[in-house]
Amino acid sequence: MKDKITDLSEAIGRIGPGSSMLVGGSLLRRQPVAATHELIRQGTGDLDVSTWAASLPVDLLAAAGSMRAFRGIYCGLMQYGLAPNFRRRSEDRTLVVHDVSESVMTTMLRAAAGGLTFTPLRGLRGTDQLDSSDDFTEIQCPFTGETQVAVRVPRFEWAIVHGYAADRYGNVQAPMTRDTDDVDRFIAQAAERTIVTVERVVDHSHVLAEPTRTYIPHYLVDAVVEVPRGAAPCSCDGHYDHHDGFMRWYAEHARAGRTGEYLARAVRGTAEHTEFLDWLDDGTWEREA
């Protein structure tokens, strides 16, 4: 096993402009916020982003103008409303949106994990998502003759995922009690290269003692970066909740078209995630209303 430990700037610097990229997490949970901030700091643009249930990172990439296309089952801020920047870019058509439903995304990721070029699905005929992209075409089942939908499996060059703990080789482990409502494991399997930020790096002996907790094994991982609170202000189940006051503030400012100020102050105006966390914790943003 190779040592994969690096810093965020170096890891994210590997992702070139124009890359196709999977972003892990689901809704407000385990979103790779620190990694997304670093993409924006580095000005990596023209990204083709695919997700499960997207939230803050995709709204930030939309605000920063870093994204040319989006694929996902959802993009919003959960109880804080829709994602205002994503919304604006979708509505004015400066962002291409490929709508997919849950069976499409899980099947697409699992097919990519298994090296398939397409995969059949049932139950989608008659829906307008079939017209929302070139991901779909109709086929006949060669065995039953039933008309089904063939789903194209795209190439996913990169994945960024926020995990709980990993050893220095990239064996990413989950706690026994966690929220399993996501597909991070398949995201890592589907991508050609995966960058993982984790709450903490643990000794390899911890992994050896409880291997069934490893949901992403090291050979799928290209870089491991220890980033405590790397999902904040979103949540990391078992570690911390999302920041309610900040998410309210963010949603209000985003609706008012003021996310640029956030990017200038808290993202481009900080060198690393610890500086962002200091700003988040000191609460000055509340007075910057």
Place this chain on the structure above:
Amino acid sequence: MSYTTSQLMTTVVSSLLGDGELGFVGVGTSGRAGALAVGIPLAAGRLAQLTHAPGYDTYWANMVNPVFDELVGAGWLNQSRITGLRCAAAPPDISFKVDTLARGRFGAAFSSAAQIDRYGNLNITWIRGGGRQVRLVGSLAQPEHLAFAKRVIVLMDLSPRSFVTDVDYVTSVGHRSRGMTRDELGLPGGGPTWVVTDRALFDFGGLGSTMRLRACYEGFSVDDVVAQMGFVPEVDDRHEVLGPPDAEQLRLLRQEVDPHGALIEGSG
């Protein structure tokens, strides 16, 4: 005894659930949208368990039969609350739920939408018209719920903007889309079977599997109901008047199922 519209809707939904049935409820948001999509279905399931359907099961998010009493109360959408919920099973990832759905193992699924048409086609993705488009949440698993669940209970407030002649975008297929029936489209599930609103209850027993009025809630006439719709549903002489919830249902809702109104009033 006074009651809220949400309490009445919860008892109506509860009455539709069967003993031994596996119901799916998605993860939701707060406010009225969250109450319709998540809070009322969860509370209705619990009420059914406490009354006529003790063996009713709930699959919520990626948890099978979460311990309901640990779920209720303010702050129920906080991650630490969700992470700490005890349940019968927490499958390793969400594809497990999607597979459960596509295999047709969910007896009842609950949906809500920005738009519905007379065939029960639903839209949660785009509102379009007059050269403008307004982005909504996406697709989630709603297309699969309408395709595969044995039956889908739709919860929406009546409004001419929501009950429309044609949905702007077919996120999910009801009983007819693009001129084709569910059979012709190869959709194995039951599709939308009930629409529970704030004034009336509908099924799809109308001509060509279109929306049909089954009951007006007490205090609302047929005209009151139809005035809030952008199309006229089938109205035959079999529709009933649905009276208020009985005292025991209200007591259970207020004292045991949702004492803070966090679920059904969308205040969580």
